[in-house]
Amino acid sequence: MSVGAFNGHGVWAIYKAEMARALRTLWQSVATPVITTSLYFVVFGGAIGSRMQQVGGVDYGSFIVPGLIMLTLLTQSISNASIGIYFPKFTGTIYELLSAPISAVETVIGFVGAAATKSLVLGLIILATSTLFVDLHIQHPGAMIAFLVLTALTFSMFGFIIGVWANGFEQLSIVPALLVTPLTFLGGAFYSIDMLPEPWRTVSLFNPVVYLVSGFRWSFFGQGDVSVGVSLGFIGLLLLLCLGAIMWIFRTGYRLKP
Amino acid sequence: MDTILSLAGVGKTYKSGHVALRSVDLEIKRGEIFALLGPNGAGKTTMIGIVCGLVSPSSGTITIDGHDAVKDYRKARAMLGLVPQELSTDAFTKVRATLEFTRGLFGRGPDRAYIDELLKDLSLWDKRDTKIMELSGGMKRRVLIAKALAHRPEILFLDEPTAGVDVELRRDMWRLIAKLRERGTTIILTTHYIEEAEEMADRVGVISKGQLLLVEEKHALMKKLGKREMDILLVDPLTAIPPELAEWDLTLEDDGNRLRYVFDAQAERTGIPSLLRRLPDLGIAFKDLETHKSSLEDIFVDLVSEKKEQAA
Ligand SMILES: Nc1ncnc2c1ncn2[C@@H]1O[C@H](COP(=O)(O)OP(=O)(O)OP(=O)(O)O)[C@@H](O)[C@H]1O
Numbered sequence: 208m209s210v211g212a213f214n215g216h217g218v219w220a221i222y223k224a225e226m227a228r229a230l231r232t233l234w235q236s237v238a239t240p241v242i243t244t245s246l247y248f249v250v251f252g253g254a255i256g257s258r259m260q261q262v263g264g265v266d267y268g269s270f271i272v273p274g275l276i277m278l279t280l281l282t283q284s285i286s287n288a289s290i291g292i293y294f295p296k297f298t299g300t301i302y303e304l305l306s307a308p309i310s311a312v313e314t315v316i317g318f319v320g321a322a323a324t325k326s327l328v329l330g331l332i333i334l335a336t337s338t339l340f341v342d343l344h345i346q347h348p349g350a351m352i353a354f355l356v357l358t359a360l361t362f363s364m365f366g367f368i369i370g371v372w373a374n375g376f377e378q379l380s381i382v383p384a385l386l387v388t389p390l391t392f393l394g395g396a397f398y399s400i401d402m403l404p405e406p407w408r409t410v411s412l413f414n415p416v417v418y419l420v421s422g423f424r425w426s427f428f429g430q431g432d433v434s435v436g437v438s439l440g441f442i443g444l445l446l447l448l449c450l451g452a453i454m455w456i457f458r459t460g461y462r463l464k465p
Numbered sequence: 466m467d468t469i470l471s472l473a474g475v476g477k478t479y480k481s482g483h484v485a486l487r488s489v490d491l492e493i494k495r496g497e498i499f500a501l502l503g504p505n506g507a508g509k510t511t512m513i514g515i516v517c518g519l520v521s522p523s524s525g526t527i528t529i530d531g532h533d534a535v536k537d538y539r540k541a542r543a544m545l546g547l548v549p550q551e552l553s554t555d556a557f558t559k560v561r562a563t564l565e566f567t568r569g570l571f572g573r574g575p576d577r578a579y580i581d582e583l584l585k586d587l588s589l590w591d592k593r594d595t596k597i598m599e600l601s602g603g604m605k606r607r608v609l610i611a612k613a614l615a616h617r618p619e620i621l622f623l624d625e626p627t628a629g630v631d632v633e634l635r636r637d638m639w640r641l642i643a644k645l646r647e648r649g650t651t652i653i654l655t656t657h658y659i660e661e662a663e664e665m666a667d668r669v670g671v672i673s674k675g676q677l678l679l680v681e682e683k684h685a686l687m688k689k690l691g692k693r694e695m696d697i698l699l700v701d702p703l704t705a706i707p708p709e710l711a712e713w714d715l716t717l718e719d720d721g722n723r724l725r726y727v728f729d730a731q732a733e734r735t736g737i738p739s740l741l742r743r744l745p746d747l748g749i750a751f752k753d754l755e756t757h758k759s760s761l762e763d764i765f766v767d768l769v770s771e772k773k774e775q776a777a
């Protein structure tokens with residue numbers, strides 16, 4: 208649909224409203240992930256890590272940092288974006304979005320942009336928190352930021368899709384709980400998949416999170432489970448899949464319009 | 466006057482299989498106030514929803530000031546403002562912020578002076594920094610009206626604007642509508658009440674069971690709808706209407722205890738005096754009389770049967 212110019216005011220309105228929502232719950236948005244992450248450091252880094260010593264020449268405490276950030280990034284992106292779109296559906300205020308002269312792409316930029324911003328900020332806060340526990344030296348800061356941004360965007364879109372699909376608050380939390388958290392734990396967040404026996408090593412390669420964590424870890428330590436190019440390509444592919452699904456949702460009005 | 470909104474063959478069958486709208490054709494004139502009158506479930510909200518993009522139509526096309534509502538949706542929708550039937554509001558947002566949000570969503574930059582004016586017009590000025598959830602129902606409705614106007618729409622839809630509204634808000638609303646009308650805004654509202662349509666509208670469309678039965682200038686319609694009923698409560702029930710009373714076209718109700726006469730209140734000769742003189746002549750005694758306006762249902766039944774006759 209080529210008619211009319213980009214509705215920048217509309218995108219900004221959504222973005223601002225979503226950010227305002229986050230600021231209203233600032234403490235719980237920040238405190239929960241920071242406390243959770245600190246606990247991981249104490250348990251995995253301190254208690255277990257002291258026995259594990261090193262993984263591929265990296266201290267175990269440092270080794271788990273990229274995985275922990277990814278875990279937060281994935282869960283927060285999904286929950287932020289899914290609630291962002293589910294809530295208007297639930298309260299009925301979605302009528303405004305549907306009746307506005309705003310395109311699917313613009314709506315998504317507003318919601319996903321805000322959700323991704325929030326989880327990026329959280330990711331950086333956790334990075335900062337982790338420097339309190341371990342020494343970190345990031346080898347490829349540019350690539351690290353790129354992975355952060357791409358992952359936040361992709362999983363915010365995924366969250367947006369879940370929010371559109373969900374018909375109740377239970378459904379909203381079921382995908383993160385049943386899919387994302389297990390995949391992250393099994394995705395090499397706390398170990399290198401090289402440490403796994405076959406066939407689990409091969410099975411792990413079907414887990415998308417492996418590629419995210421691996422690429423992200425590469426940007427820290429210059430080494431990962433798969434090559435960084437494969438990781439990047441994989442995130443790109445996920446991003447396109449989510450984008451395609453969202454376009455389809457708006458074209459058909461799936462679960463948005465009767 | 467030219468047409469600002471036109472619906473051609475617009476129909477809607479919901480996924481449940483329910484046919485909510487049957488091929489509606491309708492032209493709304495620029496600057497008019499149009500009332501959509503119909504009972505519960507007639508399809509009023511569905512029709513407005515389709516025009517505003519909330520419901521996908523099963524058939525038909527909609528043109529808004531020359532713009533196709535689907536292909537040219539940006540220009541088309543930028544012209545519309547909608548006050549929904551349900552009080553759907555974002556509980557945690559403050560009043561002014563929610564107006565600014567809507568304005569932005571509809572592609573307009575900030576305009577503080579105009580938003581201030583809206584807040585004052587709708588007596589929301591004191592509440593401008595209050596969270597919406599702390600407002601009463603009537604206040605929420607004011608907020609919804611203000612939101613719908615935040616981007617200065619040319620066409621305003623009011624879906625049952627007077628449901629749950631007190632006298633004061635009703636008065637404020639009439640004042641606002643008069644002001645909007647002066648500015649040239651086209652207004653489309655829905656209602657269950659003939660009186661309300663009569664009070665506000667230039668033209669009235671009557672809708673029932675998804676069918677737009679007729680569209681008329683208000684005055685022409687009021688004449689048509691100005692029927693009254695008189696019930697004659699009999700002392701002794703009748704089993705049949707005597708042939709001598711044929712010219713009044715009476716019906717027997719309530720197991721023969723009531724004679725019902727339907728007459729046109731605006732006609733010069735209602736036929737009542739002659740009927741009342743005739744009854745004692747026939748030895749029919751009565752104890753009381755009741756007159757009332759035909760109910761909306763009666764009117765719909767009349768209109769539907771009239772339409773069928775025309776079609777036949
Ligand atoms: N989402 C939906 N799915 C299925 N049926 C629906 C849906 N929305 C409305 N309907 C049905 O369509 C018909 C028309 O509904 P609509 O809300 O348009 O009526 P209305 O004229 O606005 O009524 P009211 O005066 O009660 O507001 C009703 O029978 C209703 O039950």
Ligand SMILES: [Mg+2]
Pocket residue numbers: 509510511550624
């Ligand atoms: Mg309705």
